[in-house]
Amino acid sequence: MDTKQIILKVKNISKDYTDEFGYTNHLLEDISFEISGKQFTSILAPMNAGKSSLLKIIAGLQKQTRGEIGFNSGSNCNCIFIPAKPTSLPWLNVEKNIELLNKPGSGFNVSRDDITRAIKIVGLAGYEDHIPNNKSLGFRFRISLARALAAQAKLILLDEPFNHFEQTTKKEIYELLRAIHVAEDTSFILATSNISEAVFLSDNIILLENKPSRVLDDVKVDLPFNRNIKILTDESFQLIKKKIENTLKYNPDHALDSFLS
Numbered sequence: 001m002d003t004k005q006i007i008l009k010v011k012n013i014s015k016d017y018t019d020e021f022g023y024t025n026h027l028l029e030d031i032s033f034e035i036s037g038k039q040f041t042s043i044l045a046p047m048n049a050g051k052s053s054l055l056k057i058i059a060g061l062q063k064q065t066r067g068e069i070g071f072n073s074g075s076n077c078n079c080i081f082i083p084a085k086p087t088s089l090p091w092l093n094v095e096k097n098i099e100l101l102n103k104p105g106s107g108f109n110v111s112r113d114d115i116t117r118a119i120k121i122v123g124l125a126g127y128e129d130h131i132p133n134n135k136s137l138g139f140r141f142r143i144s145l146a147r148a149l150a151a152q153a154k155l156i157l158l159d160e161p162f163n164h165f166e167q168t169t170k171k172e173i174y175e176l177l178r179a180i181h182v183a184e185d186t187s188f189i190l191a192t193s194n195i196s197e198a199v200f201l202s203d204n205i206i207l208l209e210n211k212p213s214r215v216l217d218d219v220k221v222d223l224p225f226n227r228n229i230k231i232l233t234d235e236s237f238q239l240i241k242k243k244i245e246n247t248l249k250y251n252p253d254h255a256l257d258s259f260l261s
Contacts, residue, residue: 006072007154007187008035008058013067014212015053026212027053031067033206033218035155035189040181042190042198044244045208051191054213055081055157058189079155080148084163086140088132094119095128098147110150118150121180138169142176149184158190162197171229174200182226199223199240200232207247217247 015028027050035041043051056062058069059081071078088097098115101108119125122142132140141161148156162170178201181188192198198205205219221240223231231237 005037006034007037008072008189009068009070010034010054010058011068011070013054013057013069014065015050015057015062016065028064029212029214031208031213031215033215035187038181038185038187040177040188040190040201040203042192042202042205043208044192044195044198044205045213046210047193049208049210050213051193051208052084052159055159055189055191059157078153079157080151080153081157082141082144082148082159082161084160086137086144088140088143090132090134090140093129093131094124094143094146097132097143098150101147101151108151114150114152115146118146121149121184122146123176137165138173141165141173145176145180149180149186153186155187155189158188160191160193162192162194175229177201178227195241195244196232199237199244200227200229205244207244217244219244219247 010031010033013028013031014026016024016026018024031054033041043054045051053062057064059079060069061081089100092100095115098118099110100106101110119128122145124130124139124142124146130139132143134140144161145156162173165173174197177188180186188201190198190201199221202221203225204221205217206215207217207219208214209216219240223236223240
């Protein structure tokens, strides 16, 4: 592999924490993987297995106990972390929410053209002056995504943002993310417990076992790069999903019902 193409290297990352009773708990244990070139990777693991902590460590929002995070630009992460809960402000319109990137001390200097282009990419052209409804999770996610694109992030980290979306919105966002991944020079890492979600969105899947979380498998997703939601019923899709289910089934530390369908 050409190391010049590696944009992220996660090496032997472990994370311990002390609970309220003073006991040390091992959340993540010796996790290693690489993101090379333009890639959509899912971290697939049960609920409460430390996926969010792993993403926050990559983004520099948490500190690992052991191990190293490296980027092609050295120690600096040209990445944006999008948390599970929307970060757009419901009293600001779409454009003003994205302009928050330029607040003092943020380190960003995003142009009007960058903002306009990002709004168009996520499908919000014509809604620049719209005030997002607090309940419109899909709309607010598009704002967060536009903010990351306007910042020209090379890596966008998605922390289980779809769990509370209704099904139609969820499928629309899935297709939007794949279209962006195809068209833009941006890589993604998604934390999820949803097997179908991981298979549809990803080029490869890092499957973690739990307590503590370790890498159980690295699954390559051999599906068309440019895909739409109809592929969920294809045999090729079902075979990859079945492979993951079988890996979990034969691992005694896993229960399939700890994953969403």
